[in-house]
Each structure stands twice: as C-alpha cells, then as structure tokens.
Amino acid sequence: MASANLRQEVDCSICLNIYTDPVTLRCGHNFCRVCIDCVLDTQEGSGVYTCPECRAECQDRPVLEKNRKLCNIAEHVRSIPQEETGIFCNYCVHSPVPAFKTCLKCEASLCDIHCKTHKKSAEHVLVDPTTSLKKRKCSVHKKILEYYCTEDAACICVYCSAGEHRSHRVEMLGEASEKKKEKLRNVLQKLTTKREETQKRVQSLQKRRRDNQEKAAGVTETVTALFRDIRRQLEDLEKRVLSEISSQELSVSLSVSDLIQQLEIKKDELSRKMSHIEELCNMSDPVTVLQEPDTGDLCDTEDRERHDDQVHGVGDLDVGLISGKLHTLSDIITGINVWVYVQEATDILLKVNTAGNYIHISGDRKTASRSHINQNRSETPERFQYNQVISTRRFSSGRHYWEMDVSKSVSWRVGMCYPSIDRRGDQSLIGYNNKSWCLDRNDNVYSVIHDSEVTQLPDNIPYDRMRICLDYEAGQMSFYSLCDPIRHLHTFTATFTEPLHAALCVWRGCIKISVENQEL
Incomplete structure (x- = not known):
C-alpha cells in the first residue's frame, strides 16, 4: 500500500498523469512545467495569474522553481512496474x-x-x-471533473459550469486536452526546429574550429620551415663570413710575420755595425780609425721609405669585403615578411585588349610571346604601342603575389603599373614613368626600374622563375628569384594612389604566368 499511496502523490492535477519536470508555485502547489506554462499562457493579459488548485493570485507571472525532490520521486514511481503500484x-x-x-x-x-x-x-x-x-473530482461539489474553463484555466464539474463559471467559456476535458496537446505539439515542433538549427550552428562552429586548427597547423608548419631555412642561411652566412675573417687574418699574419723576420735580420745587421763603430770610437790609434772604410748614412731616406712601403703593404682586415658578404644578411632579413601568410598565388589573366600588336597572347591568357608577325588587333585607347600587356585583375587593397616562368626569354620586363599609364610613346614603357615599377632583364644584365631610375642587380642569381609580392596598404612591391633558397632581389616602397595591374613586356622569347605555389 505504501507504493499505492506514493503513486497518489505524484499526479499532476492538470494533466492527471505522473509529474514531468515538476515545478512549484509560491503557494506550494506542484505541476508539470509544460502544464502550468500553458495555464499561465492562457492567463496572459488578464492582469492576474492564479493557481489552478487554490486560486492564489499574483500580479506578475510566477517564477517556476524546479522541485528536484519531487522530480526524483516521480521518476522512481514511473519506473515501478504497474503490478507493483x-x-x-x-x-x-x-x-x-x-x-x-x-x-x-x-x-x-x-x-x-x-x-x-x-x-x-x-x-x-x-x-x-x-x-x-x-x-479527479471537484473539491467543492465532489463530482467528476468533466469540463475545462478556458478563462480560469481550471478543470470543473457540471455544477461549477452552472454556477460560478456559468458565463465562462467551457470545453469538454477531452476536447480541451486535445487542443492543449495540439498546442504542445506545435511548441514541440518549434523546439525541435530550434534544436535542429542550434545543432547545425554547433556543427558549423565545430567545422570552423577544425578548419581554423588545420589552417593554424599549416601556417605553423610554414613558419617553422621558414625559420628553419633562415637559421640554415644564417649559419651558412656565419661560416662564410668567419671563414673570410680567418682567411684575411691568416694572410695579414703571414705578411706581418715575414716583415718582422726581415726586420729582425736588419736589426741584427745594424747591431753588428753599431758594435764595430763603437770599437772604432774607442780606439786610440788615429791611423786605424782613418783607414777603416766609411760606413755611410745607415739611416738614409730611401731605406726608410722602403720600410714604410713594406709596412703599408701588409694591409689590414678588409672590412669592406666582410661587410659586402654581410649584405646577404640584409637580404635574408628582408625576405622575412608577411608573404608567408599568403596561402595561394593570385590568379592572373592577361588582358588581350591591352596587348601590343607584336606580342602574342595564348588561349588561356597566361603566356605572352614575342611575335614577328603583326597581330593586326584593333586600335583602342587601351592598347600599348610596344610589346607590353597588363592583367585583367586590378589590386586596390590587401596582400597578393604572382609568379612567372621566364626561362624561355633573355629579354623581358615584369612588374606592376597604374591603369592610367600612357599607352604610346617612350613614356609608356614599364619602369620609365612614375606609374610603373619593374624588374628588367637585358641578356645577362638585371635591373629594377621606376620613373626611369635604373638600379643594377647582381648577375649571379638564377632567374628562371620570378615572384612579385604586393602589400598595397604597406606600400611595398617586392621581387624574388625562386631559386633554392628563395632570394629577395629588391623592394620598392611607395604610397600607391591608384589600383595596380600586373604588367609585363617581352622583347624575345616568351613569359608564362605560373600557377604553382611555392612558399617563401
């Protein structure tokens, strides 16, 4: 009987079933959370909220406190087999x-x-x-609860419906229950939809986290490889510079040692002569003194000049040569820049409408070749007079790079320019105006050019593949040779006032824009 009595205490007075997520009102009565929420929803706008059991009133919607003890008891009773109740x-x-x-x-x-x-x-x-x-019975009339008053959100008997609820709208319990169930099903559907949407957002965020982790791992690997290569370059440079210092030090030491040996011999010779002269000076026989050959001026000017020339000829450490070798350090440091974070090369297509009539553009618009046959393209204000062409894409912000294969040409010019560059006359040549910047090769002479100012570069660097990097906001345009290791060639610094296009000029052979990616 204990189980039976316990079963009586865990029924919700609204749904008449075992409590589900029971909550407590201020008056102390307990209800299923969904049940009392629906009752309170029906009382919205009435200005007062009442307890379905004791009719206790409150002006504000009651705060529903979960009854954890009752929740545990209800779960326990629900798990008891029916024959044990x-x-x-x-x-x-x-x-x-x-x-x-x-x-x-x-x-x-x-x-x-x-x-x-x-x-x-x-x-x-x-x-x-x-x-x-x-x-299940009316607490006043002790009759079966058959109706539901929608205004008071209360289950009532037939006498209640004819009495205090006479003017109220009432429904049969089954009908009211079905309506409530329909409302609950709608709420459940909305909650299910929201849960699915929330789950999708969770999955999206999880994917974003995974992508971010993968990206971080990739960047970490790239940066690690970069610094590993930098350490190797620095170690190689250190060895070369220290070897140069040691070589110069040894050469100077050998020269100085040889000169010291010569001077020691000279000193011994002078000591002997001094001793002989001292003996002559101490002789009392004038004949012997006078018959001795004249020693002459042992410290004549010619001997001193020869000695000075020998001393100066020894030289010193060639700091200039050492500094020249350390210039590579500047290249290494300059090569450490933001391009490591650029994941992929920018896709570049050549704009045929700008190409000169003696330059051929491939079908995929990625190769420009010198042509000896006039292409007879229509004359437009965009078209260059010379063998030049620019990209369709323009850059007005951000960081970008593009690469090209120049191994099949010994005379070319690659760089970037403003769209307002002249298209005819010598002032339209890339690099020979203040609207373009370029790297130039003329046979085996390499230079960087801007506004007709030419700076020659070393000729001992492989130039088969080039990379141009642009940081628009920073005002930097850098050129690299994609040898092993990658070599920084030059960086232009400017305040860009217009969008920039990739630009190239071919005097012999062809240049192909590369789509391969090689991390700095």
Whole structure:
C-alpha cells in the first residue's frame, strides 16, 4: 500500500498523469512545467495569474522553481512496474488482477476485461489507474471533473459550469486536452526546429574550429620551415663570413710575420755595425780609425721609405669585403615578411585588349610571346604601342603575389603599373614613368626600374622563375628569384594612389604566368 499511496502523490492535477519536470508555485502547489506554462499562457493579459488548485493570485507571472525532490520521486514511481503500484481491479475479487484503467464515474479500478464494458458508455471516463480519485473530482461539489474553463484555466464539474463559471467559456476535458496537446505539439515542433538549427550552428562552429586548427597547423608548419631555412642561411652566412675573417687574418699574419723576420735580420745587421763603430770610437790609434772604410748614412731616406712601403703593404682586415658578404644578411632579413601568410598565388589573366600588336597572347591568357608577325588587333585607347600587356585583375587593397616562368626569354620586363599609364610613346614603357615599377632583364644584365631610375642587380642569381609580392596598404612591391633558397632581389616602397595591374613586356622569347605555389 505504501507504493499505492506514493503513486497518489505524484499526479499532476492538470494533466492527471505522473509529474514531468515538476515545478512549484509560491503557494506550494506542484505541476508539470509544460502544464502550468500553458495555464499561465492562457492567463496572459488578464492582469492576474492564479493557481489552478487554490486560486492564489499574483500580479506578475510566477517564477517556476524546479522541485528536484519531487522530480526524483516521480521518476522512481514511473519506473515501478504497474503490478507493483498496488492498484488492482475492483471487480476481480477472487484473485487480484492489476488495474488497466480507472473509471472516474464508477470510482473503480478496472482490469483489461472489465474495461470493455465501461468503454461502451461515454459517461464512463477512463483514465490511467490511480487511487487518487479525489484529484479527479471537484473539491467543492465532489463530482467528476468533466469540463475545462478556458478563462480560469481550471478543470470543473457540471455544477461549477452552472454556477460560478456559468458565463465562462467551457470545453469538454477531452476536447480541451486535445487542443492543449495540439498546442504542445506545435511548441514541440518549434523546439525541435530550434534544436535542429542550434545543432547545425554547433556543427558549423565545430567545422570552423577544425578548419581554423588545420589552417593554424599549416601556417605553423610554414613558419617553422621558414625559420628553419633562415637559421640554415644564417649559419651558412656565419661560416662564410668567419671563414673570410680567418682567411684575411691568416694572410695579414703571414705578411706581418715575414716583415718582422726581415726586420729582425736588419736589426741584427745594424747591431753588428753599431758594435764595430763603437770599437772604432774607442780606439786610440788615429791611423786605424782613418783607414777603416766609411760606413755611410745607415739611416738614409730611401731605406726608410722602403720600410714604410713594406709596412703599408701588409694591409689590414678588409672590412669592406666582410661587410659586402654581410649584405646577404640584409637580404635574408628582408625576405622575412608577411608573404608567408599568403596561402595561394593570385590568379592572373592577361588582358588581350591591352596587348601590343607584336606580342602574342595564348588561349588561356597566361603566356605572352614575342611575335614577328603583326597581330593586326584593333586600335583602342587601351592598347600599348610596344610589346607590353597588363592583367585583367586590378589590386586596390590587401596582400597578393604572382609568379612567372621566364626561362624561355633573355629579354623581358615584369612588374606592376597604374591603369592610367600612357599607352604610346617612350613614356609608356614599364619602369620609365612614375606609374610603373619593374624588374628588367637585358641578356645577362638585371635591373629594377621606376620613373626611369635604373638600379643594377647582381648577375649571379638564377632567374628562371620570378615572384612579385604586393602589400598595397604597406606600400611595398617586392621581387624574388625562386631559386633554392628563395632570394629577395629588391623592394620598392611607395604610397600607391591608384589600383595596380600586373604588367609585363617581352622583347624575345616568351613569359608564362605560373600557377604553382611555392612558399617563401
């Protein structure tokens, strides 16, 4: 019976089932959270909220506090098998049979067999088996709760509907329950949709986190490789510079040692002569002194000049040569820049409408070749007079780079220019105006050119593949030779006032824009 009594205390007075997520009002009564929420929703706008059981009123919507103890008890009761609830069929008197339903009209618990008779009459309201029949009856009239007052959100009996609820809108319990279930199903559908949307956002964020982790791992690997290469270059440079210093030091030391040896011999010779002269000076015989050959001026000017020339000829450490070798350090440091963070080369296509008539553009618009045949393109204000062409894409912000294969040409010019560059006359040549910057090769002479100012570069660097890097906001345009290791050639610094196009000029052979990526 203890189980039966416990079962009576865990039924919600609204849905008449075991509590689901029970919450407590200020008055102390407990309800399923969904049930009381729906009741309170119906009371919105009435200016007052009332408890469905005691009618306790409050002006503000009650705060629903979860009853954790009751929640645990309800879960425990829900897990008890039906035959253990202690509710048995009232008509099976000879042998107890677990109740299948409870008839509120008859106030009897029924097994499956006896339920069949009660189901035939609509007056017999069947519910889940319960011994708490008082909750199924009106607390005032002790009659079965058959109706639901929508205005007061309360279950009422027939006498209530004719009494205090006479002017209220009432519904049959089954009808009201179905409406509420429909509302709950709609709420459930909305919650399900929101949960799915939330799950999609979670999955999207998880993917973003994974992508970010992969990107970070890639950048970490690139930066690690960069610094590993820098350390190798610095170690190689250190070895070369230290070797040069040691070589110069040894050469100077050998020269100085040789000169010291010569001077030691000279010093011994002078010491002997000095001793002989001292002997002559100490002689008392004038004849012997006078018959001795004249020694002459042992410290004449010619001997001193020869000695000075020898000293100066020894030289010193060639700091200039050492500094020249250290210039590579500047190239290494300059090569450490933001381009490591540029993941992919920018796709460059050549704009045929700008190409001169003696330059051929391939079908994929990535190769420019010197042509000895006039292409007879229509004359437009965009077209260059000389063998030049610019890209379709223009850059007005951000960091970008593009690469090209120049191995099949010994005379070319690559760089970037403003769209307002002249298209005819010598002032239209890339590099020979203040609207373009370029790297130039003329046979084996390499230079960088801007505004007709030419700076010659070393000729001992492989120039088969080139890279041009642009940092528009920083005002930097850098040129690299993609040898092993990558060599920084030159960086132009300017304040860019217009968008920039990639530009190239071919006097012999061809240049191909490369789509391969090689990290700095």
